[in-house]
Amino acid sequence: MSTRREVVRQALTESSGFRSAQDLYADLRAEGSKIGLTTVYRALQALSNSGEVDVLRTDAGEAVYRACATEEHHHHLVCRSCSTAVEVEEPAVEKWAAEVGAEHGFTGITHTVEIFGICTGCRAAAG
Amino acid sequence: MSTRREVVRQALTESSGFRSAQDLYADLRAEGSKIGLTTVYRALQALSNSGEVDVLRTDAGEAVYRACATEEHHHHLVCRSCSTAVEVEEPAVEKWAAEVGAEHGFTGITHTVEIFGICTGCRAAAG
DNA sequence: CTATATGCAAAAAGTTTGCATCTCC
DNA sequence: GGAGATGCAAACTTTTTGCATATAG
Numbered sequence: 202m203s204t205r206r207e208v209v210r211q212a213l214t215e216s217s218g219f220r221s222a223q224d225l226y227a228d229l230r231a232e233g234s235k236i237g238l239t240t241v242y243r244a245l246q247a248l249s250n251s252g253e254v255d256v257l258r259t260d261a262g263e264a265v266y267r268a269c270a271t272e273e274h275h276h277h278l279v280c281r282s283c284s285t286a287v288e289v290e291e292p293a294v295e296k297w298a299a300e301v302g303a304e305h306g307f308t309g310i311t312h313t314v315e316i317f318g319i320c321t322g323c324r325a326a327a328g
Numbered sequence: 329m330s331t332r333r334e335v336v337r338q339a340l341t342e343s344s345g346f347r348s349a350q351d352l353y354a355d356l357r358a359e360g361s362k363i364g365l366t367t368v369y370r371a372l373q374a375l376s377n378s379g380e381v382d383v384l385r386t387d388a389g390e391a392v393y394r395a396c397a398t399e400e401h402h403h404h405l406v407c408r409s410c411s412t413a414v415e416v417e418e419p420a421v422e423k424w425a426a427e428v429g430a431e432h433g434f435t436g437i438t439h440t441v442e443i444f445g446i447c448t449g450c451r452a453a454a455g
Numbered sequence: 456c457t458a459t460a461t462g463c464a465a466a467a468a469g470t471t472t473g474c475a476t477c478t479c480c
Numbered sequence: 481g482g483a484g485a486t487g488c489a490a491a492c493t494t495t496t497t498g499c500a501t502a503t504a505g
Binding site for chain 1: 385387389391405407408414416418420421424425428429432433434435436437438439440441442443444445446447448451
Binding site for chain 2: 485486487488494495
């Protein structure tokens with residue numbers, strides 16, 4: 202009975218970048234859906250829980266989500282202007298993080314790496 | 329007239345890791361200070377504003393602060409348990425981020441890199 | 456019918472703002 | 481007296497929870 206979850210998943214998949222729960226809710230309402238904010242949050246939780254979407258936090262404290270092409274570990278290059286995201290991979294970084302952790306005696310190493318910039322499209326649009 | 333800001337700065341400096349505004353507030357009150365939560369927030373804002381402390385967001389959406397030894401760009405290796413943080417530096421990562429951005433035509437590249445793990449002390453304490 | 460999904464309203468949690476007061480100069 | 485600092489309470493924002501209803505099987 203997860204039609205709503207499918208709707209959220211699809212809305213996210215159709216987006217080219219990271220979207221916040223509030224954004225998605227606004228999008229869905231705008232296109233006529235009668236979905237509730239609560240359901241968007243719950244769908245997003247379920248989706249991120251099952252690893253189907255990536256989550257990260259903006260500086261403003263908002264959680265933003267993205268449906269990723271791969272379920273493997275990767276990072277993102279995100280446009281600060283339009284939030285379009287490119288998935289990037291770099292084994293060297295993973296390795297570096299693991300090594301730094303080990304060097305200092307830390308175990309259970311995890312890491313977050315995100316790159317931000319302005320994409321060509323937005324750069325052109327902005328002049 | 330920024331004695332309160334000094335107090336906050338010092339509390340942060342004495343901490344070995346990232347602390348949230350609420351944490352610092354609790355600490356200060358615990359040691360007898362009559363400071364208000366508002367002031368802690370304002371002090372933290374001012375401090376991060378002038379680049380004297382680093383800020384980042386936890387997965388829980390809390391903003392955490394740390395007084396760093398250097399004002400130069402660096403990253404942190406943070407203990408998930410006690411939040412002790414070690415400052416780490418790695419030119420290769422900076423370079424990689426810049427290259428990835430350039431490759432995709434992005435400009436104004438910035439990045440966030442944080443490594444998390446469990447430090448030796450906490451590992452021992454936890455068994 | 457039973458279990459899950461959904462949505463509204465209220466509750467939380469963290470952070471910011473309004474406003475009156477206090478302090479330093 | 482004037483400018484900035486401070487604190488309390490209220491406002492805000494984002495996210496979660498309670499609860500009654502609707503829907504699937």
